Amino acid sequence: MKTVVLMGNPNVGKSGIFSRLTGTRVITSNYAGTTVDVSRGKTRLPDGPAEVIDAPGTYSLTPTNPAEEVAAEILGEADVVVNVVDATNLERNLYLTLETLERGVPAAVALNLWDEAGHQGITIDVDGLEELLGVPVVPTVGLSGEGIRELVERLGEARPSATIQPMSEEERWVAVGRITGEVQKIAHRHHTLADRLAEASIRPTSGLFIALAVIAAAFLAVRWIGEGLISFVFEPLFDLYTPIVMRASELLGPGILHDILIGRLIGGEIDYVESMGLLTTGLFVPFAMILPYIVAFYLILSILEDTGYLPRLATLADTFFHRLGMHGYGIIPVFLGFGCNVPGALATRVLETKKQRFIAATLMSLAIPCMAQIAMVFGVLGPFGLQYVVMVFATLALVYVVAGLILNRVVPGECPEIFLEIPPYRAPDLRATATKTWMRVRGFVGEAIPYLFLGILVVNLLYSVGFLDLLAAAFAPVMETWLGLPAGAAVALLVGFLRKDLAVGMLVPLGMSPEQLVIAVTMLTIYFPCVATFVVLLRELGARGMLAAAGVMVTTALLVGGALRVILIGF
Amino acid sequence: MITMEKTLLDLEPGMQGTIARFIGNPGFVRKLRTIGIREGKNLTVVTRHPLGGPVVIEVDGREVTLGRGMAVRVVVDVAA
Numbered sequence: 001m002k003t004v005v006l007m008g009n010p011n012v013g014k015s016g017i018f019s020r021l022t023g024t025r026v027i028t029s030n031y032a033g034t035t036v037d038v039s040r041g042k043t044r045l046p047d048g049p050a051e052v053i054d055a056p057g058t059y060s061l062t063p064t065n066p067a068e069e070v071a072a073e074i075l076g077e078a079d080v081v082v083n084v085v086d087a088t089n090l091e092r093n094l095y096l097t098l099e100t101l102e103r104g105v106p107a108a109v110a111l112n113l114w115d116e117a118g119h120q121g122i123t124i125d126v127d128g129l130e131e132l133l134g135v136p137v138v139p140t141v142g143l144s145g146e147g148i149r150e151l152v153e154r155l156g157e158a159r160p161s162a163t164i165q166p167m168s169e170e171e172r173w174v175a176v177g178r179i180t181g182e183v184q185k186i187a188h189r190h191h192t193l194a195d196r197l198a199e200a201s202i203r204p205t206s207g208l209f210i211a212l213a214v215i216a217a218a219f220l221a222v223r224w225i226g227e228g229l230i231s232f233v234f235e236p237l238f239d240l241y242t243p244i245v246m247r248a249s250e251l252l253g254p255g256i257l258h259d260i261l262i263g264r265l266i267g268g269e270i271d272y273v274e275s276m277g278l279l280t281t282g283l284f285v286p287f288a289m290i291l292p293y294i295v296a297f298y299l300i301l302s303i304l305e306d307t308g309y310l311p312r313l314a315t316l317a318d319t320f321f322h323r324l325g326m327h328g329y330g331i332i333p334v335f336l337g338f339g340c341n342v343p344g345a346l347a348t349r350v351l352e353t354k355k356q357r358f359i360a361a362t363l364m365s366l367a368i369p370c371m372a373q374i375a376m377v378f379g380v381l382g383p384f385g386l387q388y389v390v391m392v393f394a395t396l397a398l399v400y401v402v403a404g405l406i407l408n409r410v411v412p413g414e415c416p417e418i419f420l421e422i423p424p425y426r427a428p429d430l431r432a433t434a435t436k437t438w439m440r441v442r443g444f445v446g447e448a449i450p451y452l453f454l455g456i457l458v459v460n461l462l463y464s465v466g467f468l469d470l471l472a473a474a475f476a477p478v479m480e481t482w483l484g485l486p487a488g489a490a491v492a493l494l495v496g497f498l499r500k501d502l503a504v505g506m507l508v509p510l511g512m513s514p515e516q517l518v519i520a521v522t523m524l525t526i527y528f529p530c531v532a533t534f535v536v537l538l539r540e541l542g543a544r545g546m547l548a549a550a551g552v553m554v555t556t557a558l559l560v561g562g563a564l565r566v567i568l569i570g571f
Numbered sequence: 572m573i574t575m576e577k578t579l580l581d582l583e584p585g586m587q588g589t590i591a592r593f594i595g596n597p598g599f600v601r602k603l604r605t606i607g608i609r610e611g612k613n614l615t616v617v618t619r620h621p622l623g624g625p626v627v628i629e630v631d632g633r634e635v636t637l638g639r640g641m642a643v644r645v646v647v648d649v650a651a
Binding site (some may be wrong): 060062064088089091092095096120169171199202203204311314315316318319322323327328417418419420421422500 | 632
């Protein structure tokens with residue numbers, strides 16, 4: 001089977017063309033040995049079926065980052081290359097086109113965003129370009145599908161270019177200028193009102209207000225979509241499931257197997273939140289409490305990405321995140337982490353270097369509570385007064401900043417600066433957005449849920465053999481003397497490894513003062529990620545990285561907990 | 572027209588200039604050129620974020636964000 005590789009600069013609508021070519025049966029996975037995601041799908045060419053690979057966006061084949069390395073490597077797998085070119089920015093795109101054609105691989109060029117180029121008063125002599133490049137050139141509009149059929153038909157004509165021969169870098173720049181000059185005409189264009197509005201979103205002051213509004217709207221939308229999915233899709237599904245587990249519960253009868261699979265019955269009934277069985281809570285929490293929000297978060301993220309807003313947000317956030325050793329894209333793991341730390345941990349891949357990913361992952365685990373946890377913090381502390389809730393979040397924000405400043409100093413490695421193109425605002429391609437959301441959700445289900453399941457199993461086993469109580473007893477002195485908390489809080493903290501939100505709930509019956517609760521709740525966030533996040537981090541950072549991160553977490557938790565105790569309770 | 576050389580970081584928002592040269596290794600130069608920041612191109616500074624934040628420029632109708640450490644290594648001719 002032939003392999004078709006899509007090559008192109010970032011932001012040229014490559015994924016739109018990809019989803020047009022392949023439909024929905026698409027697999028996204030890490031490129032071997034890297035953290036770069038690559039999508040593969042199938043399509044039908046005139047001479048039979050073919051595999052399509054969507055290479056990461058790159059500006060040249062001399063890579064400057066891991067994603068570009070992968071792109072250059074994937075080119076080696078190609079039988080045919082489709083070079084997707086932004087027709088509104090021909091000159092810049094041609095450099096990669098020439099580099100690709102110089103490799104002597106059969107190729108065709110898709111002049112994408114053809115409609116947009118027309119609106120901008122840009123005309124390109126397609127036949128002239130085809131002659132100069134020596135390969136088929138087809139104008140396309142990924143959004144509407146225009147030109148895709150012709151592109152597929154003309155892939156049959158794709159052959160190595162006869163006109164483009166290997167050349168030096170300087171010669172290539174000259175050739176880019178010459179070709180652009182010959183085929184492109186640009187009608188002069190004045191700045192429009194839309195341009196000025198677009199610029200407002202990257203200026204410091206106006207941009208900040210717009211960013212706050214967008215983030216607020218994003219969280220509202222996430223909540224709305226998430227709650228909608230829960231009450232109209234997932235809870236009804238579990239209502240159908242309940243009689244089946246109840247039957248299983250009766251068949252099993254009491255015993256250790258029942259404890260592990262079904263858990264404790266609350267008032268003779270299964271309580272999906274508190275029973276803690278593998279088949280009850282173990283299924284309900286990931287699917288009915290976490291997954292709906294993951295879907296919502298990924299959908300909103302994909303929309304923000306496809307409209308072109310994300311690079312603007314990254315530009316605005318850079319001033320802050322740069323200080324902490326990351327750059328503007330460091331805001332993405334934070335945004336997702338507020339939904340669930342697992343996608344947040346996966347999203348640290350948007351940062352280029354090991355150091356940056358380590359800092360992003362560690363800070364998120366320390367100071368970003370997930371949505372379930374936030375809800376519990378409000379539930380537990382809210383009745384005592386909002387000032388206690390504020391104390392928790394202010395402490396966490398401070399921890400994020402201070403720990404970031406310190407980690408940036410002490411962690412070895414490079415912190416490349418922000419460097420990105422700001423694409424024009426575009427209406428999101430619903431097909432591409434839906435495909436992307438679906439692939440991300442599927443990635444989450446595959447990468448997180450099995451481990452969450454495993455984690456519940458292990459903790460259940462440890463709980464039923466009494467190991468957790470033993471461990472809690474061992475930690476009790478630290479709790480009492482250092483943190484000023486009752487010994488029972490240790491159990492809650494340990495359960496926090498499994499479920500942070502539930503652990504917050506376990507603090508209530510201990511009858512602590514609001515100050516003690518503030519300490520316990522803050523500790524619970526900082527000291528360690530939940531089991532699912534832990535497993536993902538272990539894979540993203542490696543065993544040594546995770547060990548270092550865990551060291552930072554425990555140390556920070558003890559320092560912050562001790563400090564809070566002195567401030568809120570005294571010695 | 573008399574021009575003088577400045578680094579991109581010295582340009583105030585709204586100012587224009589012509590890219591003269593880059594200070595850095597070939598990898599750095601390629602990174603800039605392939606994103607469209609090339610010698611001889613005219614650029615406009617769109618905004619410069621305060622407190623050490625990044626610089627946003629416009630070249631050929633496209634906006635690019637770059638950190639200050641990079642901006643200081645881009646030499647621009649501006650009208651004196």
